[in-house]
Amino acid sequence: EGAGVLQVLKGSFPPGAASSAVLLMAQSTLHPANAFYSLLQLKCIQMKLYHVFIYTLEGMPSLEEWIPYLKKKKIRKICLMPFMLVAGNHVMYDMAGAAEESHRVILERQGFAVECYIHGIGENEGIQKIFQARSEENWQKLQMDEVVQSI
Numbered sequence: 197e198g199a200g201v202l203q204v205l206k207g208s209f210p211p212g213a214a215s216s217a218v219l220l221m222a223q224s225t226l227h228p229a230n231a232f233y234s235l236l237q238l239k240c241i242q243m244k245l246y247h248v249f250i251y252t253l254e255g256m257p258s259l260e261e262w263i264p265y266l267k268k269k270k271i272r273k274i275c276l277m278p279f280m281l282v283a284g285n286h287v288m289y290d291m292a293g294a295a296e297e298s299h300r301v302i303l304e305r306q307g308f309a310v311e312c313y314i315h316g317i318g319e320n321e322g323i324q325k326i327f328q329a330r331s332e333e334n335w336q337k338l339q340m341d342e343v344v345q346s347i
Contacts, residue, residue, distance in 0.1 A: 202239055202248075204322030208277070208313070212247035215272045219262065220248065220279040221291050221299065224255025233257065250279065253290060259299050263306055273309045276300060281318035288314070 209218045222233055233250045234257070240248045249266075251259045266274070276299055278287045291299045292312035303310045317323045 200326060201317075201323065202236070202243055202245065204320060204326065205317060206243070206245060206248075207322075208315075208320065209245070209248060210275050210311075212245070215270060216247060216274070217266060217269075217271045218248045218275045218277060219259070219299075220250045220277050221259075221287070222250055222252045222279040223286070224252035226255070230255050253286060259302065263303070266308070267306070271308065273311070274303055275311045275313055276303075277313040278316055280316050282316035283314050283319075284316075287316070 210216065212218075224230060230252065233252060233255075237250045237257075240246075240250070249262050251257050251262055276291050278291060280286065289295065289298065292314060293300065295301065300310045300312055318327075
């Protein structure tokens, strides 16, 4: 599933250049499902999206964990993008805001040129189609469960 989502989203990514990176900001959770982000990072590698990195707001991997790696790779330009359905408060303030603790400001203080993409993935037509297909599949499963339970 992650590969399908990345395949759809990669059209929104700026072209990969040796000195640039895309950082996808995801929501973090204490739930074991947070491990999905590591699998998504692996999918980026498998898809040869070597300039795309996943990080979470307050969990793992964090933005701070990527900074030394980005510096080691001599990355100079970063595009911050949300890996969230909507570009709400987390995107406007935590990712792209002007406050000292915003991710944009943190990265700029570290010497990176930062561009922010202020669109949730829910705006992407391909993502909408994936959601629609999954909703229809789940509806069919619910209908089948009702049929089985009535027998």
